[in-house]
Amino acid sequence: MSNEKSSPKKLLPFWPxxxxxxxxxxxxxxxxxxxxxxxxxxxxxxxxxPLETPAHVKPEWYFLAVYQFLKVAAVFNFLGPEAPxxxxxxxxxxxxxxxxxxxxxxRGKKRTARERPLMLLMTALVLIIVIGxxxxxxxx
Amino acid sequence: MKATQSPSWARIPNAIFGWFDERIGLxxxxxxxxxxEIPRSAHTYYLGGITMFxxxxxxxxxxxxxxxxxxxxxxxxxxxxxxxxxLNFGWLVRSVHAWGANLMIVFCILHMLRIIVQGAYKKxxxxxxxxxxxxxxxxxxxGFTGYLLPWDQRxxxxxxxxxxxxxxxxxxxxxxxxxxxGGADVSALTLSxxxxxxxxIMPASxxxxxxxxxxxxxxxxLADPKAREDE
Numbered sequence: 001m002s003n004e005k006s007s008p009k010k011l012l013p014f015w016p017x018x019x020x021x022x023x024x025x026x027x028x029x030x031x032x033x034x035x036x037x038x039x040x041x042x043x044x045x046x047x048x049x050p051l052e053t054p055a056h057v058k059p060e061w062y063f064l065a066v067y068q069f070l071k072v073a074a075v076f077n078f079l080g081p082e083a084p085x086x087x088x089x090x091x092x093x094x095x096x097x098x099x100x101x102x103x104x105x106x107r108g109k110k111r112t113a114r115e116r117p118l119m120l121l122m123t124a125l126v127l128i129i130v131i132g133x134x135x136x137x138x139x140x
Numbered sequence: 141m142k143a144t145q146s147p148s149w150a151r152i153p154n155a156i157f158g159w160f161d162e163r164i165g166l167x168x169x170x171x172x173x174x175x176x177e178i179p180r181s182a183h184t185y186y187l188g189g190i191t192m193f194x195x196x197x198x199x200x201x202x203x204x205x206x207x208x209x210x211x212x213x214x215x216x217x218x219x220x221x222x223x224x225x226x227l228n229f230g231w232l233v234r235s236v237h238a239w240g241a242n243l244m245i246v247f248c249i250l251h252m253l254r255i256i257v258q259g260a261y262k263k264x265x266x267x268x269x270x271x272x273x274x275x276x277x278x279x280x281x282x283g284f285t286g287y288l289l290p291w292d293q294r295x296x297x298x299x300x301x302x303x304x305x306x307x308x309x310x311x312x313x314x315x316x317x318x319x320x321x322g323g324a325d326v327s328a329l330t331l332s333x334x335x336x337x338x339x340x341i342m343p344a345s346x347x348x349x350x351x352x353x354x355x356x357x358x359x360x361x362l363a364d365p366k367a368r369e370d371e
Contacts, residue, residue, distance in 0.1 A: 015174035025186040026193040033197065033243060037235035044224065047217040048296035050325065059302040060287055062245050062280060067301065070308055082310070089308045100273045102256070103266035111259035112365060123256055 058137065065130045066092045068137030095126075172358070179364035187251035191279075194244035195346065198282075201237040202339070209289065211335045213328050216291035241283055248279050260363035268356045271349055278346045285338040288331060299334075300326050 012018060059067050073088030098105060110116055160166050208227060210219040223230035252272065255261050261269035288299040303326070307317040322329030 011177035012180050014176045014178055018178055019174070022186055022189045025190055029190050029193060029243070030197070033194075033236060033239055034232075036239045036243075037232055040239075041231055041235040042238040044217075044220055044290060045292040045294045048213070048291045048293055050296065052293075054293055054297055057297040057301050059298050059305070060283055061242075062283060063302055063305070067305060070305060085308045086310055089305075089310075089313075100270060103261045103263070103269050106262070109262070111262060111363070113257050113259070116259060119259075120257065123253070127253075 061134060061138070064137035065133040068133045068140070071137075072133070176358060176361065178362045182362040182364055184362065185250075185254060187247055187254050191244055191247040191251055192350065194240050194247060195350070197240045198237060198244060199343065201233050201240065204233050205237060206339060211289070211331055213291060213331060216289065216331065220290045220292075241286060245279055245283060248276050252276060258363065258365045260365070262363075264360060265356075265363060268353060268360070271353045271356070274349050275346065275353060278342055278349060282338065282342050282346070285334040285342065288326070288334045289338065291331065296326060299330065 058064060069092055070085075070088040073084045073091075076083040076087045079087075106119060108116065113120055157166065205223065208219055208223050208230070210216055220234070223234055225231075255269065255272070284299075284302060287302075288295045303317050303320045306320060307313040309316055318324060320330075321327070322333050
């Protein structure tokens with residue numbers, strides 16, 4: 001274990017030092033949560049009516065990127081009639097599988113952000129695409 | 141010595157602790173859990189812990205909501221109206237549950253980004269990373285299944301289009317969609333299975349994954365971002 005090798009000066013006791021700051025973070029978060037819930041209470045629309053589709057139907061924000069990508073995938077039409085649906089589902093899925101197996105894809109030993117510019121660049125790129133798709137889905 | 145001894149009733153907590161400690165070794169467990177040391181340079185920004193905190197808030201508020209929620213298409217909407225308008229602080233509990241769900245997802249993603257930037261998923265922490273990805277998927281599943289429960293227009297149609305994403309999968313898409321909905325359309329059966337998944341399957345699997353996640357972290361210690369290579 002690394003702890004035994006490092007010098008004691010570089011280590012901080014988990015209890016009570018780390019736990020205390022963790023609890024302070026929780027306390028602040030609880031305040032933010034209560035403030036948000038009190039100032040912007042969750043609303044309720046009309047009772048569900050399966051016969052009446054509302055004008056702007058969207059999934060929750062955390063599925064919007066995938067939803068919007070599925071719509072945008074229509075551009076793959078030149079690859080064949082089935083291509084948009086196939087690619088629209090499989091590309092995001094492939095991305096998630098790649099993320100799941102990230103430790104096996106990125107086997108470099110370097111750990112600090114400064115020494116891994118390519119990884120940071122790719123992370124930023126994926127983030128921009130996902131946020132862009134989400135905003136696009138939200139405002140279209 | 142006898143003069144400074146505390147009164148006999150004040151020794152009761154210690155005696156109870158001692159009774160258990162002697163039999164099941166409490167001291168060892170507490171030492172293993174709390175007395176670890178973490179690298180000073182390991183800035184975790186408390187993101188994982190905050191995500192766990194939101195889960196605890198979700199569990200508490202979710203249990204409170206379940207006491208008054210009625211899971212049928214006829215009664216669900218009215219029971220939410222009752223919670224919001226009649227029940228003391230019902231509106232607050234429901235709002236905290238809804239906001240907490242969104243914040244839990246936000247902090248889960250921030251935690252993941254922190255791990256990526258600091259390269260903390262690398263050897264020997266591959267298993268922690270994959271368990272963490274499982275936790276992210278479970279958290280998203282919580283959001284997806286919980287969204288339908290109020291049974292208002294937004295809930296109904298968001299679930300309709302959400303399950304339609306699954307229908308785009310070639311060959312078995314239709315089967316996945318019918319499995320998710322319990323039929324061709326979002327109906328009473330969808331509500332039942334979403335509630336079951338939301339209140340039984342998701343919490344059980346999240347607690348199991350989270351326990352594993354934390355046990356491994358305790359076993360390995362936090363990644364030191366200043367350490368340039370594997371320790």
